[in-house]
Amino acid sequence: MGFSMRINFVDVICDDSLRNSYINGLKNGYEFDIRLSYYRGLFLSCVNSFALTVDGEEVPNSEVTFSINGKEFFVDQLSSLSSEFWKLLEPAKIKVLKKGGLPKGSHNLKLDFYLRVPYLPLPGGDSDHNYVPLDSCGEKELIIEEIGGE
Template identity: 40%
Template sequence: MEKQVIQSVGFRNIKDEDGNVTGFQFKVRLPYYRGIFLSQIRPGTLYVDGEKIEKDEIIWNINGEDFTNEEMAADFQRHWSVTTPAVLKVKKAGGLAQGYHDLKYGFCFTSSYMPPIIQAHLDPDQENMVFMPEFGHHVNERRLLIV
């Protein structure tokens, strides 16, 4: 895996069974020295070439299984390992054009050693959120190429 959270490998358009391009995908690695349970993930908003893509348009694929935000929030059993990147599948009719694209994505995760009252207010989309490294709040930017 690469050092950057947003990985360059795996950035591509995705197709349905009929061959229609329905979106694109990219990979992210967990920037934490331990793995986390899916319920600890707090997905953020994605910006592609300045266009805002809402959380509900993104499916997380972890260990080969797809999850919506709601499914992850309720899943206390499945674990995301630090050595396995997650694939984020983004719904976007027609996908992305061939060429370079600027991605900006932020997500957070909670930690078992942080007080629950603080974690309840954790939102990676809040512009005025106080940056606290203990929460694993990461905003990542990367320019990637689709060929």
Template identity: 30%
Template sequence: MFDELVLPERAELRKERDGSSVLSLNLRLPWYRALPLSCVNELELAIDGTPIAPDDVTIGVGDGFHSLAEVQSLDNTWWFQLDTAEARIPNKNGVQPGEHTVAISLGLRIPYRADPSDEPEFTQTAEYTRSVRFEGGDL
């Protein structure tokens, strides 16, 4: 559901204060209701066919940035459907400004029941690949 809305056509390359280069991708929630950030149970990214290690990805919604492992405990940090989450990735592969193919797989656990033992867990996975223009300067 809404897979094509997950990934925008533009992303940012920028230098951090420590001089490192990072990639910044804005992500949209591929669901029709707000979800706690703890419902993100998978975030896989690849740029130009090269997978990004999950340990290299941090995600920010509202209160700061968190590793994918930390996200699992964020029951009180909400990702609202009109909010944009930012995925930050160290630019280890030397991505330069311009067009790049980005593939994303974003898995969500959908909490419809107060007691999860009532029924099997429901998940939604958005998978999408598109050409993304990375913009940034002085890298």
């Protein structure tokens, strides 16, 4: 990809959103929120690529889910979800399945996340399906603080 548009209205990875997730009192992973760094909402089918790296370790997409509108999807499903609309102001929850979750402390989250703008054809594109890519990548240090009985 030789060209992509980047509009930084907000940080993609939301501050203070990293926490471990539990099932039946056992840590089964962790979760955090992301925002759409664009000036309008988009359908989930506009997701071109999603890759998450946590503390330098790439997380397989098969272990990551994306939740909006009260629904949860595996990341690899997103490109086929043409009727699920991600509203501009609604954060999406990213959940990662990882036995034991993450330890207390600071963690580096890096998200390589590209969308396509469905109403902006790529100039000089050789196909009817080439649209301007939107760079929504982000990287941030977030802290997990174990509270109470967690």
